Amino acid sequence: MTASDKTQNSAFLEKSIQHLEATGFEQIKADMEGYDIPKSYLRKGTDSKITPDIVAIKNGRKYYFEISLKSKKPRLLKSKWLFLDTISRMKSNRFRIITTKGHYKFTDMMLEDINLSNKEPIKL
Numbered sequence: 001m002t003a004s005d006k007t008q009n010s011a012f013l014e015k016s017i018q019h020l021e022a023t024g025f026e027q028i029k030a031d032m033e034g035y036d037i038p039k040s041y042l043r044k045g046t047d048s049k050i051t052p053d054i055v056a057i058k059n060g061r062k063y064y065f066e067i068s069l070k071s072k073k074p075r076l077l078k079s080k081w082l083f084l085d086t087i088s089r090m091k092s093n094r095f096r097i098i099t100t101k102g103h104y105k106f107t108d109m110m111l112e113d114i115n116l117s118n119k120e121p122i123k124l
Contacts, residue, residue: 012069017054020054025058029054039051039055054098068097069099070103
């Protein structure tokens with residue numbers, strides 16, 4: 001999610017965190033009140049920061065989660081997903097997308113556009 005989308009969709013972010021807790025994830029960090037904020041990455045050349053929506057650990061492995069909801073800035077979202085996927089592969093971590101009803105097609109098209117069609121989104 002982009003920063004502007006986070007304020008509008010905090011309920012879905014909370015639902016996603018509850019789902020992750022129920023499936024055994026620990027040390028959950030999210031950009032939300034009541035949780036630690038995940039590490040941000042500074043984009044060179046610009047002053048923009050990239051922060052994963054949720055970071056959690058399961059069985060000793062770190063997972064980066066991105067919430068996929070329809071956005072007015074799909075290009076920014078695509079670059080964020082590519083960056084997080086690259087970071088996770090470099091450090092032998094995992095990158096997953098979480099989406100919900102009404103956003104499946106948008107998510108699939110975005111993943112196809114950036115050649116990440118091998119990623120299967122978590123559908124809540």
